[in-house]
Amino acid sequence: NDGYKLWLDYQPIQDPELKTQVKNLLDGVFFYGENDTYQVIKKELELASENMLDQSPIYSQERLGNSKLWIGTRDQLSQVLSLTQQGEIRELGADGYWRGPLVFEGKTYYAIIGNNPVGTLYGVFNWLNSIQTKTFNSSSIISDSPKVKVRMLNHWDNLDRTVERGYAGASIWDWHRLPGYVDPRYIDYARANASLGINAVSLTNVNANALILTTDFMKKVKVLADLFRPYGIKVFLTARFSAPIQIGGLKTADPLDPEVIKFWKEKTVEMYSFIPDFGGFLVKANSEGQPGPHEYGRNHAEGANMLADALAPHGGLLIWRAFVYSHEVDEDRHKQANLEFEPLDGKFRDNVIIQVKNGAIDFQPREPFHPLFGAVNHTQLGMEFQITQEYLGQATQLVFLAPMWEEVLKSKTFQPSQSSTVASVVETPINENHKTLIAGVSNIGTDRNWTGHLFGQANWYAFGKLAWDPELDSKAITDEWIKLTFGNSSELASKIETMMLESHEAAVDYMTPLGLHHIMGRSHHYGPGPWVTGGRADWTSLYYHRADSLGIGFDRTSSGSDALAQYAPEIAQEWSDPNQIPEKFLLWFHHLPWDFKLKNGMTLWDGIANHYDLGVKKAREMQQTWASLKGEIDPERFHHVEQLLAIQVEEAEWWRNACLLYFQSINHLPFPDNIEKPEGDLEYYKSLRFPNAPGI
Ligand code: BDP
Known part of the structure; x- marks a missing residue:
């Protein structure tokens, strides 16, 4: 076992009762309709069934008759669902699913129902997960839906296949051989992400190369987008702000220049001609030497809105990073993002999300939450976590990050309301036009086990789970991953769990x-x-x-840089006293x-x-x-x-x-x-x- 199969290593079912139940269902699978996502479900069921039961599923051609397991969307199953059931499932929203027993004309079926085909796929993965972890019970109802709309991996992958801060081999995107050659690994990548509910991926480094926006590369990206679509995964790209100069032959990238505006509009139209559901652009601007609107005396909102306007007619999102700081500014780096973005609050288009790192410095082993969470209330903020362990042991160390992410997400911001937490800020859209976002900087590469360190897989897994539901408890995620990865022995699980849950504090x-x-x-x-x-x-x-x-x-109190004043008064007051601040942040502020x-x-x-x-x-x-x-x-x-x-x-x-x-x-x-x-x-x-x- 080299770890390639990740948490989707369907082991033979040992428990006779569970085996009978599962076999019974897989002996009569009925699909309510046809689409590409159902093809994906079929393939997954076949793989799982072969491994778990040593047989293929048997598909039923008739809805009634011999069918046992019903798979479809709420719409497709509307004739067999009561109005109350339909209402309950509808309430789960896009990507939500319901699975459980369904009685129709006196006979009980087991149904997996999504609000859309991808929701159905998520339901199927969840069902398979319950079989692997031995928690499946055919008489209970399970329903779930994501709390965050865009659950995204950010690859920091360069076009030459090096990976910035990547410790697991080369980039899995084989640009050289695309579009002609399609590495089977892309499919396994999509399966793994879909099994966690990850529905978006930015393929390229935030320190961007404008070449990705040329027609040749668009053709390559299209192949990936087409492959990922049935898995519910949308493709995003990083946009280099100076691309109008590098690939557009212009002399400027000024966001208010009509030629520049035209360049981006046309680029975007071209992109959508290849990829009709293209997700949008992710931009790092005026940070660590990356070009941006400041070069032309424009602010971040002017830069972001120009790109957002190009994307808006196509339904695209513009994700703009708040990781901005300059050594030319005589100001504590901790404060700089707030200084830039607070005055711009409310000035961004509805299809802009500001992607904020979990802390104000830079993915350090532990950081207090970023003060932007809570400080701006009219701008949609998304979370950026780093799954790759740049500052946490890289590829040599076992450091399980879920407890750290949980600590950040559960932090109280006291703004906009007394009960607000970082998680609630991230989960709440400003209004119905806004999308919510959690992104994670990927730790994936060409290593056979994908993440270099086997336990790096747990960080990918935990990220996906927390992006789906930022309120989750890291212990529950840990238990699940251990069972999926090492089997169901409880003694083994408790030992590995202790290692994992203590590893971050140890580091x-x-x-x-x-x-x-x-x-x-x-x-x-x-x-x-x-x-x-x-x-x-x-x-x-x-x-x-x-x-x-x-x-x-x-000293970040009022006698020093006063970064503390960027937090809610409740926090600023408590943390400004060295005897009251949680000791884990003592020297951060004092x-x-x-x-x-x-x-x-x-x-x-x-x-x-x-x-x-x-x-x-x-x-x-x-x-x-x-x-x-x-x-x-x-x-x-x-x-x-x-x-x-x-x-x-x-x-x-x-x-x-x-x-x-x-x-x-x-x-x-x-x-x-x-x-x-x-x-x-x-x-x-x-x-x-x-x-x-x-x-x-
Ligand atoms: C830092 C990394 C650098 C990234 C930067 C970023 O050292 O390689 O480009 O973050 O997030 O942590 O843009």
Whole structure:
């Protein structure tokens, strides 16, 4: 087992009762109609049935007669549904599904019904999932619907097949051989995403290449869009703001210039001629050197609206990123997105979504939620998570991200209402014309197991589940993924679950405890680099930790940058007091003396040292837990994870030793007695060079 099949590895059903139930249904499958999505369902049922029962499904030609399992949409089944049932299913909305027993003319059938064919597909995947996790019960009714409209993967894939911050091989998009050659992997990719309810994908890097918008590339993209359509997945592309210059022969990309407006209108028309349901554009502008409207004295709304207007007649969306900051502005990077976007609140077209990273800096191991959530109320905000583990161990570490995402989504914003959370802000459309969005930066590549680290699959899985329902509990997601991936043994599940659920806190402890952030190696972001200084200040570590002989931390209270004032007063007030702020964010907002007293009575310095040490111990515990599973997991996957956990332990020690020795070189304080003393000396850690670290 090399992990290729992901969570769709339909194992033979062992339980005789379950097997009889499932076989009974698959012996009489009736489809209420025909469409491409039902072809996809058929293929999935065939694959599942072959694996689970060692037989093909038997299709029934008649609705009544021998049929047992009914599959279709609410409309298609309207004659067999009561008005109340129809109403209940309709209420679930687009992409929602219902499955359960249906009595018609005295006979009970089992039905899987969507409001649209893709909803039906989601219902089928959910049914298959319940069989794999042994939770299927043919007499109970299950219904569900997504809380977020656009559930999207963002690939940071370049046209030469390198992947920015990708740690799982090359890009799966084989542009060179498209459109002629269609890699079968595209289908497995679509199946995996559809099984999670992911319904959109942006194929290309946000640091965009205008070539993707040329006719030749559109032909390639069309092949993917056609393949993904039956799976309910829409294709988006990143648009380089300066494309009118690069591929349009214009001298300007000024969003108010009539020629530029014409260029984008025509490009968009052409795009829709190839892909009638094209999703839209995703744009990174005026950020980290990317071109944008500022070059022409225009603001983000003027830039975004011009593109949105080109897309609007076709129903397309314009997703504009809020990840903007400049080192030329003398302002805490934490504050810059709010400073740019708050004054523009309400100035964006209805088909614009502002995509905001979960935190204000940059996908750090832990960040407080981005203050834009809650601060703007007339602009649709979408969430951007990073599934690829740029700052969280890349491809060598097991760090399960669901608890971190859950922490962000459940954070109270206190705006627009007292009960608002980040999740409620993201789930709520400004009005009926707006679409809601959760995006995740993909961790997928050409590695056989798709994600480099086997446990990276859990992050893809958890992302999909949370995009569907941001209120979900990460523990429930974990349990499900473990069962789908390793089977139903409860002892094994509880051990793996502990590893997964503790892994994020462990990584925060050995990388950036107590609110420290952005202290990783320069540029490749691999490993520790608390000493990184020189060059652009907001890309250095010293800018963020501000350690000196007296103390450490970034003062973002009113005596410092006052970024705290960008949050609701309830938060700003509580967090501005170092004794009240949750300690996990302490040094994010406060610069404190080394002998500041923590809640457990330790000094800040001893607390920092203890967190680093605890992180290492946790990493070792994960390694031991995994070792105890030897023989219970197939040797291939066991050995894969075993090797990576050994690297993770070394990397955890490296982080702890490097950071503690560095901070000690500044404060000259002794290490607390109870921790394991760092080996080596600071010069050794500083001298390490990583020419082959995963690139940017
Ligand atoms: C940073 C990455 C950089 C991305 C940027 C972004 O280091 O490679 O281009 O985010 O989100 O975290 O645009």
